[in-house]
Amino acid sequence: VQLAESxxxxxxxxxxxxxSCVASGFTFSSxxxxxxRQAPGKERELVAAISSSGGSTDYAASMKGRFTISxxxxxxxxxxxxxxxxxxxxxxxYCRTQSGSWGQGTQVTVSS
Numbered sequence: 721v722q723l724a725e726s727x728x729x730x731x732x733x734x735x736x737x738x739x740s741c742v743a744s745g746f747t748f749s750s751x752x753x754x755x756x757r758q759a760p761g762k763e764r765e766l767v768a769a770i771s772s773s774g775g776s777t778d779y780a781a782s783m784k785g786r787f788t789i790s791x792x793x794x795x796x797x798x799x800x801x802x803x804x805x806x807x808x809x810x811x812x813x814y815c816r817t818q819s820g821s822w823g824q825g826t827q828v829t830v831s832s
Contacts, residue, residue, distance in 0.1 A: 723823030
């Protein structure tokens with residue numbers, strides 16, 4: 721199993737980013753996928769989850785409204801759209817498979 725996140729970077733408050741996670745080594749379309757984040761000095765926390773078909777999504781309570789998880793099973797890719805970015809969104813964002821495999825993460829820094 722391999723997961724490769726991308727799309728992070730430095731963005732000003734109020735901006736948007738779309739993170740991508742390309743999966744390989746398993747039947748992507750058969751499994752739920754998750755996005756987590758870990759801010760400096762804090763524990764890793766769940767951001768969002770998406771069903772295998774993409775028809776069902778779920779978000780951590782504090783993430784509802786500005787975060788959108790989606791997937792393209794034809795491209796073996798799961799996305800996380802983050803809008804109205806805030807400095808407190810600064811973190812390393814990881815994708816995870818239903819079986820517990822993690823990617824290496826992509827850094828998101830929100831700063832003016």
